[in-house]
Amino acid sequence: MLLFELAIAIAFAVKSVVAANTAATTMWFDTSNIVPIGNGRLGAQILGQFPKETIVLNEDRIWSGSINDPNNKNCPGVLPQIRDFICLRSFVQGRRFIQRTKYTAGNLTLTFPNAQVSNLNHSLDLNTALATTTYEANGVQFTRSAFASHPDNVIVMRFTASSGGMIQFNAGFVTPMASPVGVTRDGGILSST
Ligand SMILES: *[C@@H]1O[C@H](CO)[C@@H](O)[C@H](O)[C@H]1NC(C)=O
Ligand SMILES: *[C@@H]1O[C@H](CO)[C@@H](O)[C@H](O)[C@H]1NC(C)=O
Secondary structure (H helix, E strand, O other): OOOOOEEEEEEOOOOOOOOOOOOOOEEEEOOOOOEEEEOOOEEEEEOOOOOEEEEEEEEOOEEOOOEOOOEOOOHHHHHHHHHHHHHOOOHHHHHHHHEOOEOOOEEEEEEOOOOOEEEEEEEEEOOOOEEEEEEEEOOEEEEEEEEEEOOOOEEEEEEEEOOOOOOOOEEEEEOOOOOOOOEEEEOOEEEEO
């Protein structure tokens, strides 16, 4: 069973939690840009968008065809072509015959209430591997932070706002997998196996 765990913590912070982060190791983007985080097994690409945020999720065992099997079973039949590619040092083309295609687990989509947004800032701190998106809407400062934990094997996202009761979004999940097995929603927990 493949279990993709994503913990979403929502903190209804009353005070602004945005600390000025001036670390020399922080990369800042003032437009939507892909910020990657991962722990070796789980990966997420955070686009930093508003009002619809997309988080592309990856898990290292998901390949076309089946889980945990990157080998292309048709490989023996195309051995001559693979040899030709290797002789020509065209490793990328050759690998396509050997390996299956890496698939994403799917996209987590978060749709926030539409609003005029200013000061969108999207960053990745290379020291702490913390991805942060900050913006202001209707006079409220919003922050989304995310990191991938190796010991806990989970990707965590935290949402905070400078005023209470301001965090609202709809979460959805789209996947390229032909038959995702069961998506269940129970007590605010969305789980997919
Ligand atoms: C984003 O944060 C950086 C670092 O604090 C700052 O230099 C930049 O002006 C900010 N950009 C916006 C659009 O707030
Ligand atoms: C996930 O989002 C990325 C980036 O927007 C997009 O290229 C990709 O097609 C999306 N995948 C699915 C299954 O919707």
